[in-house]
Amino acid sequence: MSTEENNKGNYGADNIQALEGLEAVRKRPGMYIGSTDTKGLHHLVWEVVDNSIDEHLAGYCDAIDVIIHKDNSITVKDNGRGIPTGMHQKLQKSALEVVMTVLHAGGKFDKDTYKVSGGLHGVGVSCVNALSSYLRAEVHREGKVFEQEYATGIPQGPVKEIGTSERTGTTVTFLPDASIFESTVYEFDILAKRFKELAYLNKGLTLTLIDERNFDEETQAFRHTTYHSEGGLLEFVEYLDSSRTALLEKPIHIIGKEDNVEVEVAMSYNTGYQENIFSFVNNINTREGGTHVAGFRRALTRVFKQYGDDNGLFTKAKVNISSDDFREGLTAIVSVKVPEPQFKGQTKGELGNSEVTGIVSRAVGDVLKFFLEENPGQAKKVVEKVILAATARQAAEKAREMVQRKSVLTGGGLPGKLSDCSSKDPAISEVYLVEGDSAGGTAKQGRDRNFQAILPLRGKILNVEKAMEHKIYENEEIKNIFTALGVSIQDRDGERILNMEKLRYHKVVIMCDADVDGSHITTLILTFFFRYMKPLIEQGYLYIAAPPLYRVSKGKEFRYCWNDEERKDAIEQYSKGKEDNSVKTQRYKGLGEMNAEQLWETTMDPTTRLMRRVNIEDAIEADHTFSMLMGDEVAPRREFIEENAKYAKIDI
Numbered sequence: 117m118s119t120e121e122n123n124k125g126n127y128g129a130d131n132i133q134a135l136e137g138l139e140a141v142r143k144r145p146g147m148y149i150g151s152t153d154t155k156g157l158h159h160l161v162w163e164v165v166d167n168s169i170d171e172h173l174a175g176y177c178d179a180i181d182v183i184i185h186k187d188n189s190i191t192v193k194d195n196g197r198g199i200p201t202g203m204h205q206k207l208q209k210s211a212l213e214v215v216m217t218v219l220h221a222g223g224k225f226d227k228d229t230y231k232v233s234g235g236l237h238g239v240g241v242s243c244v245n246a247l248s249s250y251l252r253a254e255v256h257r258e259g260k261v262f263e264q265e266y267a268t269g270i271p272q273g274p275v276k277e278i279g280t281s282e283r284t285g286t287t288v289t290f291l292p293d294a295s296i297f298e299s300t301v302y303e304f305d306i307l308a309k310r311f312k313e314l315a316y317l318n319k320g321l322t323l324t325l326i327d328e329r330n331f332d333e334e335t336q337a338f339r340h341t342t343y344h345s346e347g348g349l350l351e352f353v354e355y356l357d358s359s360r361t362a363l364l365e366k367p368i369h370i371i372g373k374e375d376n377v378e379v380e381v382a383m384s385y386n387t388g389y390q391e392n393i394f395s396f397v398n399n400i401n402t403r404e405g406g407t408h409v410a411g412f413r414r415a416l417t418r419v420f421k422q423y424g425d426d427n428g429l430f431t432k433a434k435v436n437i438s439s440d441d442f443r444e445g446l447t448a449i450v451s452v453k454v455p456e457p458q459f460k461g462q463t464k465g466e467l468g469n470s471e472v473t474g475i476v477s478r479a480v481g482d483v484l485k486f487f488l489e490e491n492p493g494q495a496k497k498v499v500e501k502v503i504l505a506a507t508a509r510q511a512a513e514k515a516r517e518m519v520q521r522k523s524v525l526t527g528g529g530l531p532g533k534l535s536d537c538s539s540k541d542p543a544i545s546e547v548y549l550v551e552g553d554s555a556g557g558t559a560k561q562g563r564d565r566n567f568q569a570i571l572p573l574r575g576k577i578l579n580v581e582k583a584m585e586h587k588i589y590e591n592e593e594i595k596n597i598f599t600a601l602g603v604s605i606q607d608r609d610g611e612r613i614l615n616m617e618k619l620r621y622h623k624v625v626i627m628c629d630a631d632v633d634g635s636h637i638t639t640l641i642l643t644f645f646f647r648y649m650k651p652l653i654e655q656g657y658l659y660i661a662a663p664p665l666y667r668v669s670k671g672k673e674f675r676y677c678w679n680d681e682e683r684k685d686a687i688e689q690y691s692k693g694k695e696d697n698s699v700k701t702q703r704y705k706g707l708g709e710m711n712a713e714q715l716w717e718t719t720m721d722p723t724t725r726l727m728r729r730v731n732i733e734d735a736i737e738a739d740h741t742f743s744m745l746m747g748d749e750v751a752p753r754r755e756f757i758e759e760n761a762k763y764a765k766i767d768i
């Protein structure tokens with residue numbers, strides 16, 4: 117019997133069930149893909165790509181190509197085994213149709229292989245199908261090519277055999293349903309960022325992204341990028357630390373397996389003071405950590421403490437070492453593959469499986485112990501750094517206490533430079549961090565003093581990437597930020613926690629000049645918040661003000677413009693297309709060129725201003741950007757700026 121015959125007149129109970137399943141997805145898309153905004157839109161791609169990654173994990177696929185077409189439809193092509201096309205015995209139709217139309221069918225029930233799909237993303241390609249106004253699946257398998265087309269998940273015909281082929285693989289092309297998604301425009305950068313991460317997490321796999329919406333005349337090619345890593349996590353760590361000075365000759369690489377849980381860790385130390393641990397479970401980023409990260413930390417503390425004690429290194433230094441001190445200047449990636457992961461936490465970004473802690477701890481402990489014994493020279497460097505960290509931490513504690521004690525002694529202790537607002541309700545209060553005393557003065561005159569406070573910051577605040585922690589707390593401008601905001605940093609078992617209970621403003625707005633210097637200072641302030649007040653960003657309290665770039669006027673009429681398009685539009689409007697010398701354009705280079713009233717109506721008036729909320733979508737990339745822009749080494753920074761200048765989007 118041919119596939120075609122199988123499908124003919126097959127309108128049994130199972131078909132109706134499949135239809136009802138897809139209908140449920142269309143009725144409540146949020147339940148299946150989280151949301152229908154741009155995040156949900158990109159989720160469709162993750163879903164299909166995850167299925168291809170599973171083929172890679174099973175050992176059958178080493179290339180995935182993704183194309184963004186002109187109409188924002190997406191093609192995902194892999195060279196895996198291809199979705200099976202034979203008859204599904206129970207449902208009496210092609211397995212391809214089952215995978216594409218039955219919720220959670222997936223098709224792979226093999227417990228011995230790890231799956232990305234079915235994990236956190238995992239709702240199955242059938243969901244993508246249900247949410248696409250059009251989808252086409254093409255399968256190369258057993259020497260043949262098969263295809264089937266769908267609309268909103270409903271097959272538009274049977275699975276057809278359309279040719280012969282010498283390769284295997286699956287190609288899925290889908291057009292997201294515009295009646296379901298708020299936006300149907302794909303972002304190159306979002307896709308590229310995830311593919312880069314996936315390349316590091318799946319060594320040997322090549323991911324290519326092509327954007328057919330964007331043709332580059334110079335190279336006569338569509339915008340595209342390819343990611344591939346032979347070194348995997350080892351290269352990931354090297355990439356993350358590429359603008360820092362390494363302490364070890366080469367990152368330490370740990371691979372282990374116990375009870376079907378696979379562990380892979382790459383770690384290195386640099387001469388900086390930050391701790392950067394990124395973690396993944398089945399390729400999914402666990403932003404909130406979890407039991408795997410706990411296991412890693414436990415091993416680190418245990419092994420280093422033992423090594424230091426055995427060699428009498430800590431007693432000599434006469435400092436108390438806390439577990440934090442072992443992680444200063446550490447960059448690590450902890451990746452585990454768990455057959456049945458349980459995710460918990462607010463955003464389901466935390467691994468809950470308790471058995472994983474011990475497994476990771478043992479795997480890391482064994483290798484680390486061996487490394488220290490075999491490499492006494494490098495071990496000594498790390499131990500010296502740990503001792504330095506402990507000494508610095510104690511100095512920082514004192515400095516922090518000073519700041520906090522001082523704020524109590526001076527009765528509320530608000531900084532003298534702060535022009536506070538009258539409101540004491542944080543929910544409606546805003547504070548503007550303004551570069552320079554003169555712009556601060558203008559802002560003070562222009563503000564609505566009922567709910568807007570102004571804190572001028574003088575000169576460039578400390579470059580926090582390079583400074584030691586106690587220096588941070590001794591810096592006048594930074595102390596002012598802490599006291600003005602009403603937040604403090606507290607120690608809990610050697611871990612630093614930001615206490616925001618007394619936060620005085622729910623909008624903290626960075627306001628700098630719209631020129632190169634201003635954007636540099638914005639980056640510096642952002643770095644500071646990223647490093648020391650991350651929860652404030654995560655809660656959505658940090659903003660960047662957007663002063664206009666131009667003022668176009670004719671006589672008494674004028675318009676503010678935030679970009680060149682608006683400027684052209686305004687000139688056009690006033691000159692009505694004719695040459696008109698009375699149309700004037702003023703370019704604002706700094707806040708200082710605006711008077712108080714102008715600053716209010718363009719930048720501070722909540723009913724008219726433009727403001728950008730700062731979010732750290734991706735701490736990995738943000739961290740890298742910060743350290744690259746601020747770090748010691750010039751080459752990667754230049755490279756970064758050049759690379760990004762082309763698309764004019766250094767968005768931090």
Ligand code: 0RA
Nearest residue numbers: 167168196197198199222223224286
């Ligand atoms: C069901 C079973 C098998 C593979 C797949 C589905 C599969 C799905 C997708 C989605 C995109 N690319 C894909 N590649 C494969 C196992 C196949 C076998 O046992 O031969």
